[in-house]
Amino acid sequence: GATKVPMSLLEPNAYINYQRIEDNLAIVRERLKRPLTLSEKIVYGHLDDPVNQDIERGTSYLKLRPDRVACQDATAQMAILQFMSAGMDTAAVPTTVHCDHLIEAQVGGAKDLQRAININREVYDFLATATAKYGLGFWKPGSGIIHQIILENYAFPGGLMIGTDSHTPNAGGLGMVACGCPKVIGVNLTGKISGWTSPKDVILKVAGILTVKGGTGAIVEYKGPGLQSLSCTGMATICNMGAEIGATTSLFPFNNRMADYLNATRRSEIAQYAQRFSHNLKADEGAEYDHEIEINLSELEPHINGPFTPDLxxxxxxxxxxxxxxxxxxxxxxxxxxxxxxxxxxDMSRAASIAKQAKDHGLDTKSKFTVTPGSEQVRATIERDGQMAALENVGGVVLANACGPCIGQWDRRDVKKGEANSIITSYNRNFTGRNDANPATHAFVASPDVVTAMAFAGDLRFNPLTDSLTGADGKPFKFDDPSGNELPPRGYDPGQDTFQPPPADRASVLVAVDPKSDRLQFLKPFAPWDGKTPTDLPILIKAQGKCTTDHISAGGPWLKYRGHLENISQNCLIGAINAENGEANKIKNQITGEYGGVPQVAAHYRDHGIKWVVIGDHNYGEGSSREHAALEPRFLGGLAIITRSFARIHETNLKKQGMLALTFINPDDYEKVRPSDRVDILGLESFAPGKNMTLVAKHEDGTKDEIPLAHSFNEGQIAWFKAGSALNLMAAKAKA
Ligand code: F3S
Incomplete structure (x- = not known):
């Protein structure tokens, strides 16, 4: 009979389906008649319709059936509010929510955690009740960082996962993929890793070769004999930082190091099952890559990347x-x-080995030194096994099991804003202001080994491989190579129980949102299309030049309102430059004739029943794929965004929210539209794939221009527009 191996110990009723991969691949191989990369095997193994799906690597949009979804607490707020609008009473695939991003580092673990619980109580209450209601797993604040919890409990070789966080690809360390039909970059590892060189240095090197754009639209697939010398968690580090080179995801083939990790995290059954299907969990002999890189681990040096960019x-x-x-x-x-x-x-063991050496010579760290455990399980285990004591003994401060300084949740007091200074982290991102909101902070990224050694020197010019430090006895000493166990010899200590599984009775659960809250607000469905040809619409703003998702929906202090569409919409397009006057957030209200802020004028139009359009320049909506950048203009009553060109993800996001995303067929026509025009959009009544529309731009002086517009909506997306949004359509289907 069919083997039934649960995907996770925490979800005993959801099973791994290696047979589907096998069956799908039989069909796909028959069609493509060529060897497949590992990425292709896992992605095509999850095709919804392997017989009819277009498959052109790097080009086709694929319909896929993922195995699970992972959300962190910052992005989960809007994601769950939107899910609630879809009218479903349970999540379609196993899903978890992780409370890690909202915890600020101030003095240390337990105190910081309690402070975060007080500050964010309503968000946590909402997430705890909503997850209970809709059958999602909930990881409480203090449980740890999403990607570590996923690796410890949910990732498995050959799985397909979608996440709401840039570093979701961390799970590639356990052979799991995260979406798309991208190109495939092969990284061939030869040689053997040793000494001060760590898995981190592999990705620091790859980032240097490929740069921050080099992985865009691609899966980075690692292979070669060098893999054997990397631990599973080390491979996860490499996959995690694939995000820094823009990769869709990164991936390792199943091997015995993954099996060791699965065994250590009490998932031997998955290890055995993966072993039986290991032929599908590695690339075919002779598989071709779009681009290949070779790294000899025996010759790889430790690297330090930065400042301000991870590819330097x-x-x-x-x-x-x-x-x-x-x-x-x-x-x-x-x-x-x-x-x-x-x-x-x-990582913690190797860092502790360095700390112990220094302590033996009577030294504490010169720099401040913080330690962020990735999960409660790792925290409890290093507390039991002594690494935590070794790190604290030299002055290390153990922070909460949460994102903390990595996401800028750091109440840093030791330097003033604007003061040039250097920090070094084992994190992934180091762009300007990321960690402490100080643009003058030079943030460097290195392995935990190098970071720890540097803390004792207090000077970036120190090279632990060649230089000596002076001990308390006045004598010079050199560090030996760091060492440490890959996995805890006595097994993991799970620590405190921080997981809330969905309750058996979900009907009686009430989702907690205070109507007076300024951080959370239930979503109301957007109105469906009224069937009318839009006429005489004002132009809210003719945006000039770069208009990224950051210009459309600014971050920083606004992120607090991620769960409250009305409040966060007050940042809508405030960064966009008005072509009329070259200024940001200063536009003419075409009804009152007065100048005002973009969100205020938009709301004024909306409240007077007037729909509006935005005119945009090239690559409108580039940048991080922020959902709010599409939700806000829709919420404020926008009908269409008309541009010279769109960034692809933002264009799709607009369509999902029921907005018209249109482009000038002749990009120069952008010049013909004047900020004070009123516009008609002709052809909407016969909206069909590939059929152009016409923008009639009526100028103040009585003249007008007729401008041809194109769109990229397919049938399904047109249905979203007509229903008012993709979620409205889902809700209608759920009811039917
Ligand atoms: Fe990771 Fe959290 Fe930083 S998910 S990238 S530790 S913000």
Missing amino acids: ATPLSKFKNAVEKNGWPAELKVALIGSCTNSSYE
């Missing part, structure tokens, strides 16, 4: 020179290890 890769031996040549502040203020990227048992 400098080998450790050349780093001192780089610091001096570039005038980077040499004094190291803070060294930070941990995060979702580098907080495994192995």
Whole structure:
């Protein structure tokens, strides 16, 4: 009979389906008649319709059936509010929500956690009740960082997962993929890793080669004999940071190191099942890649990347020179290890081995030193096994099991804003202001080993491989190579129970949202299309030049309102430059004739029953794929966004929210539209795929221009528009 192996110990009734991969691949192989990469095998193994699906690598949109969904607490708020609008009473695939992003680092773990619980209580209450209601797993604040919890409990070889966080690809360390039909970049690892070189250095090197754009639209697939010398958690570190080169995801083939990790996290059954299907969990012999890279691990040096960008890769031996040549502040203020990227048992053990050596010579860290465990399980285990004590003994402060300084949740007090200074982290991102909101902070990224060693020198010019430090006895000493167990020899200590499974009786659960809350608000469905040809619409703003999702929906303090559409909409397009006057957030209200802020004028139109349009320049909506950038204009009564061109994800997001995303067929026609025009959109009544529309731009002086517009809606997307949004359509289907 069919093998039934649960995907997770926490979800005993949802099973891994390797047979579907096998069956799908039989069909796909017959069609493609060529060897497949591992990425292709897992992605095509999850096709909804392998017989009829178009399959052109790097081109086709694929309809896929993912195995699970993972959300963190910042993005989950709007995602769940939207899910509620879809009218379903339970999630279609196993899903978990993780409370990690809202916890600010101030003084240390337990106190910071309690403070976060007080500040964010209503958000946590909402998430706890909504997950209970709709059958989602809920990981409470203090449980740890999403990607570590996923690796410890949910990731499995050959799985397909979608996540609401950039570093979801972390699960590639356990052979799991996260979406799309991208190109495939192969990274061939030869040689053997040793000494100060760690898995982190593989990705720091790859980032240097490929740059922050090099992975865009691609899955990075690792292979080669060098894999055998990488731990599973180390492979996860490499996959995690694939996000820094823009990769869709990164992936490793199933091997015995993954099996070891599955065994250590009490999932031997999955290890055995994966072993039996291991032929599907690696690339075919002779599979072709769109691009290939080769790295010899035996020759790979530790690297330090940064400042301000993760692809500025400098080998450790050349780093001192780089610091001096570039005038980077040499004094190291803070060294930070941990995060979702580098907080495994192995990472902590190796860092502790360095701390112990220093302590043996009577040294504490010179720089401030923080430790962020990635999960309660790792925290409890390193507490039991002594690594935590070793790190605290030298002055390390253990922060909460949460994102903390990595996402800027850091109440940093040791330098003033604007003061140039250096920090070094084992995290992934280091762009300007990411960690402490100080644009003058030079943030460097390295392995936890290098970060820890640097903390003792307090100086970026220190090279632990070649330089000595002076012990308390006045004698110089050099660090030995760091060492540490890959997995805890006595097994993991689960620590406190921080998981809330969905209750058996979900009908009686009430989702907690206070109507007076300024952080959360239930969503009301958007109105369906009224069937009319739009005429005489004002132009809210003719945006000039770059208009990214950050210009459309700013971050920073606004992120607090992610669960409250009305409040966050007050940032709508406030960063866009008005072509009329070259200013941001200053537009003419075409009814009153007065100038005002963009959100205020938009709301004024909406409240007077007037729909409006936005005119945009090239690549409108580029940047991070922020959902709110599409929700806000819709909420404020916009009908169409008309541009020279769109960033693809934002264009799709607009369609999902029931907005018209239209482009000038002749991009120069952008010039013909004047900010004070009233416009008609002709052809909407016969909206069909591939059929153009016409913009009639009626100028103040009585003249007009007729401008041809194109769109990229398919049948399904047109139905979203007519229903008012994709969720409205789902809700209608759920009811039927
Ligand atoms: Fe959190 Fe930083 Fe990872 S924000 S999820 S620890 S990238």
